[in-house]
Amino acid sequence: MAPGQLRFGHHVTFPPTGRRSFTDGQRPIPPLPEPPATHPVSDPIVHIAHLTKVYGRRKKPVTAVDDVSFSVAPGEVVGLLGPNGAGKTTTLKCLCTLIRPTSGKLEIAGEDVVAHPTRALGRIAAVLEGNRNIYWRLSPRENLEFFAGLQGIPARRVKGYIAELLDAFDLTTKANTSARMLSRGMQQKLALACALVKRTDILLLDEPTLGLDVETSVELRGALKRMAQEGSRTILLSSHDMHVVQDVCDRVIIIQHGRVVTDDRVANLLALFRARAYHFQLAERLTEEQEHRISSCFELIRFHHTDHTTEIEVELLRGEQLYQLMDLLRDTGVVVESIDRRDPNLEEIFLAILRRDQ
Amino acid sequence: MSATLALTAAMFKRYAIELKRYYFNTFSMMMSFYLIFVLVFYGARSFAGNEAGFGDTLAGIVVGFMVFYIVIYAYGELSWVLMAEASQGTLEQLSMSPLGLGRVLVVRIFAALVYRVGIMLAFLVLMMATTGQWLRLDLVTLLPLLVFTIASAQGLGFVMGGFALVFKQVQATLGILQFAFVGLLAAPIDRLPWLKYLPLSWGNDLIRRAMIDGVSIFAVPAGDLLFLAANGAVYFGLGFLGFKFFERQARERGLLGHY
Secondary structure (H helix, E strand, C coil), rough: EEEEEEEHCEEEEEEECCCCCCCCCCCCCCCCCCCCCCCCCCCEEEEEEEEEECCCCCCEEEEEEEEEEEEECCCEEEEEEEECCCCHHHHHHCCCCHHHHHEEEECCCCEEEEHHHHHHHCEEEEEEEEEEHCCCCCCHHHHHHHHHCCCCCHHHEEEEEEHHHHCCCCHHHHHHCHHHCCHHHHHHHHHHHHHEEEEEEEEEEECCCCCCCCHHHHHHHHHHHHHHHHHCCEEEEEEHHHHHHHCCCEEEEEEECCEEEEEEHHHHHHHHHHHHHHEEEEECCCHHHHHHHHHHHCCCCEEEEECCCCCEEEEEECCCHHHHHHHHHHCCCCCCEEEEEECCCCCHHHHHHHHHHC | CCHHHHHHHHHHHHHHHHHHHHHHHHHHHHHHHHHHHHHHHHHHHHHHCCCCCHHHHHHHHHHHHHHHHHHHHHHHHHHHHHHHHHCCHHHHHHHHCEEEHHHHHHHHHHHHHHHHHHHHHHHHHHHHHHHCCCCCCHHHHHHHHHHHHHHHHHHHHHHHHHHHHHCCCCCCHHHHHHHHHHHHHHHCCCCHHHHHHHCHHHHHHHHHHHCCCCCCHCCCHHHHHHHHHHHHHHHHHHHHHHHHHHHHHHHHHHCCCCC
């Protein structure tokens, strides 16, 4: 699939960059203090073409990433979804130079990542292992100062920015407490702040809510959302947490077995699947034989039973399949009490796409 | 340049904070310096009595110990740092510095050496004050000789650091090679001159001559100094290239996040 080309017959339309409106009333994430080096808004800031990564070429080669191509526009927030071992983390790590690709081209703001890794790294910050990406014996303020220095930025130049970050992530009262004394959620927020203090315009996040309880996950999701709303950074994140992707991302790329299987705007996917997802309420319960006959004609169908009735949830891949299903139900002699369009969430869409491509 | 300065300042500050936060380890290090100096000062005195020239002998022993300690530390520190950073999950962050992992680690080792040597010198002064036995240490001669001697040890340290990036646990190899260092430091260069091409030997020989014979750096033939500088630079450079080779291997095989 060519970069920018989508399954489902769409083309990527990059969202408008710049600030989005705040809606949750929480403290905004401070924008970049200085605008990044000029980069044409119309050009992708992240460009991956035919990326392939094969481990162990001599003995039992394992293909982790297989000809992946996509682009990300400045200011866009893109989610990478996929089951374990799909190649999401490898793709992110190739982008931030931690893994050397077997073949393919990776560009950050026009810089070849493989040929000029340090130039590309000047534009990237990444959180890859959540709360393990920080120094636990250092306080939040000391961590932030250290990570600024690691980027070659003197601590005195980011003093004010550090205060803003601590405030934005609600860490001001804990600014001088050893990071090991913080809750996991706070440590995770600190890891995010440490990435932001590098003042890069591209942020890569690998499973930013992994291992958090529901409440902390919601809190961190809020922080990510505010960061996305702020709009001066391009964000590429991988996650198993569909709520994060649905809430935060403009676009989603689904990777399976190392290949891109879907690349579309989140809104498009939701609309597309909304048009295809139906809920049937039947007046009687179907027999096993009737169910088997119907399910053999539809890939994405589920039956739910009560004592006397059956409900059907189905994804119709083509419009005419609705007539086909109605014909099959008429043959059973069971009365259809109601038909509704369902509002699928991203999780259901994700599973439907994975099943389709298996 | 200012970026490297910012990195250096950050590394020095972090190391100082960690010395404070890992206070038990720091205290143990200080105690070990103190005990060793006690052993050297009183042990040497019990052997030599208060003969004339005892001060020079003691200074020789003290400097010998310091050279051995610093060399072993410089050689092993990088591997320990890489193993620790990998296991705490921060090695990938260091590897993503736009200043390059090599530069980050050189600065890290430099900061560690400055603090360690500083603490050791402070304890030496303390020991001299408490025993009243003031040693004549010609720092103008010692420091340049020490820097190039350490450089060759650091070259070997880079290779071991490269092994640590790829193979992760290298403690056993580090321990075994420390014995080789004893051999290199004790190499009889006057009988087997070719030994001077190995790391450490020539530098240690010059330091010994400076300490025992009281030779100032200005009296050391320029050729000898140039050879020492070249020896240090070559081993440091080769070691660094070796490290870069293993770093590339680690990136090739996706090992930077492993431990």
